[in-house]
Amino acid sequence: MELDFETCRKAATSRDARFDGVFVTCVRSTGIYCRPSCPAITPRPENVHFLPTAAAAQREGFRACLRCRPDAAPGSPEWDVRGDVAGRAMRLIADGVVDRDGVPGLAGRLGYTERHLHRMLTAEVGAGPLALARAQRAQTARVLIETTRLGLAEIAFAAGFGSVRQFNDTVREIYGRTPSELRARRTQPAHDEGVVHVRLPHRAPLHAEALLSFLGARTVTGIDAVDDDGYHRNLHLPHGAGRVTLLPQPGHVAATLRLADLRDLAPAVARCRRLFDLDADPAAVDAVLAADPALAPYVAKEEGVRVPRATDGFEIAVRAVVGQQISVAAARTVLGRLITGLFPTPEEFLALPDGAFAMPESRRRTLRALATAIAEGELDLDGGGDRAETVARLKALPGIGDWTAQYTAMRALGDPDAFLPTDLGVLRGARAAGLPDDPKSLAAHAERWRPWRSYAVIRLWRLQ
Numbered sequence: 220m221e222l223d224f225e226t227c228r229k230a231a232t233s234r235d236a237r238f239d240g241v242f243v244t245c246v247r248s249t250g251i252y253c254r255p256s257c258p259a260i261t262p263r264p265e266n267v268h269f270l271p272t273a274a275a276a277q278r279e280g281f282r283a284c285l286r287c288r289p290d291a292a293p294g295s296p297e298w299d300v301r302g303d304v305a306g307r308a309m310r311l312i313a314d315g316v317v318d319r320d321g322v323p324g325l326a327g328r329l330g331y332t333e334r335h336l337h338r339m340l341t342a343e344v345g346a347g348p349l350a351l352a353r354a355q356r357a358q359t360a361r362v363l364i365e366t367t368r369l370g371l372a373e374i375a376f377a378a379g380f381g382s383v384r385q386f387n388d389t390v391r392e393i394y395g396r397t398p399s400e401l402r403a404r405r406t407q408p409a410h411d412e413g414v415v416h417v418r419l420p421h422r423a424p425l426h427a428e429a430l431l432s433f434l435g436a437r438t439v440t441g442i443d444a445v446d447d448d449g450y451h452r453n454l455h456l457p458h459g460a461g462r463v464t465l466l467p468q469p470g471h472v473a474a475t476l477r478l479a480d481l482r483d484l485a486p487a488v489a490r491c492r493r494l495f496d497l498d499a500d501p502a503a504v505d506a507v508l509a510a511d512p513a514l515a516p517y518v519a520k521e522e523g524v525r526v527p528r529a530t531d532g533f534e535i536a537v538r539a540v541v542g543q544q545i546s547v548a549a550a551r552t553v554l555g556r557l558i559t560g561l562f563p564t565p566e567e568f569l570a571l572p573d574g575a576f577a578m579p580e581s582r583r584r585t586l587r588a589l590a591t592a593i594a595e596g597e598l599d600l601d602g603g604g605d606r607a608e609t610v611a612r613l614k615a616l617p618g619i620g621d622w623t624a625q626y627t628a629m630r631a632l633g634d635p636d637a638f639l640p641t642d643l644g645v646l647r648g649a650r651a652a653g654l655p656d657d658p659k660s661l662a663a664h665a666e667r668w669r670p671w672r673s674y675a676v677i678r679l680w681r682l683q
Contacts, residue, residue, distance in 0.1 A: 257287035259437035275345025296500035310602035377481035424523030427467035496525035532600025532631035585618030648679030
């Protein structure tokens, strides 16, 4: 990532929150790094330089500002657009792959050598996979220190540190405080064991009603639900089960996480951010869509519409297959009969008897082929796979066509530019907006919405 000094300086001088997560400001005279929006006195230009990530700043020996908490900023929106190796690596690191499988495991998921991956990430974001994972562990530790009653030794291992000494040294180096001193700064009461409250920041605006209405229309009893307290759902996490409640608030989404194992905090947070599309840049998206006179009035009326994504790529693919050629309500009914409690893993899905599938035999075969491909490692729907290659592999499975593959790409792979020109709801929305309502003409018109056609799909669905 190339950072232009003058552009960054102007953003930091004006305290522009839209750049939070895009870069950090490193102040040589204090040894501290900040968000662009930090309210502290603006340092002299000769005393600052700019880096793309908190991990890069930590690598150069800078401490995190305890006033603006740059480590807790939204992620860079660049990773929403990019489906290359660096983007895939950043998503997997956020999900805790390095902590669970080490750098060899991350490199194996991506199909590159460790050396090449380190070189690539250092060039792109200023830090290698170990440094990026270390920065994430420090942030997880800070959250646990400030929001739970856990002992500091328990927090060290829950955050992914290999030893208490490593935990103490890292926290002191990054925050300029010992873990005990950070806990003494706590202003909020600690919560019950296994319950963690986290503020998930985002770039404004965020159209919360669009998110909650989309997810609410697709809830399955026992899996997820929407009510006045927000969106609730069960989570499959690397070390056990979890449950989250997400409630949009001004400037952030309040997340209440109940975890069987606190080592799952970082992946749970990453998956919740992905679900609500919280790293998006709504201003960039809306600017492109509003340039089309047909969409402009709807963008002006509803700013910041996001793409509801996924906490589990396999779940989204199953929902897509079940939803083929039937209504959303009918798909909910079929899924409700098929699933109770946690959404099954591919292996659990394959163990279900044929009688559990209230659907045509051909669709049951498609679901089993999908589950087999994921279980055998031929298909990665959780951020590690190349988007174009994954879509091609999906379409090679029996019973999966372009609609199912593009829907899965949009929600499971986080592709911001997927498009569904044959979808009945999209065509109805296009008609309501005065756009072409035949698939070929609409697809041609939609070229002007690149690279944000997924967001156009959500808006058209809201118009049907």
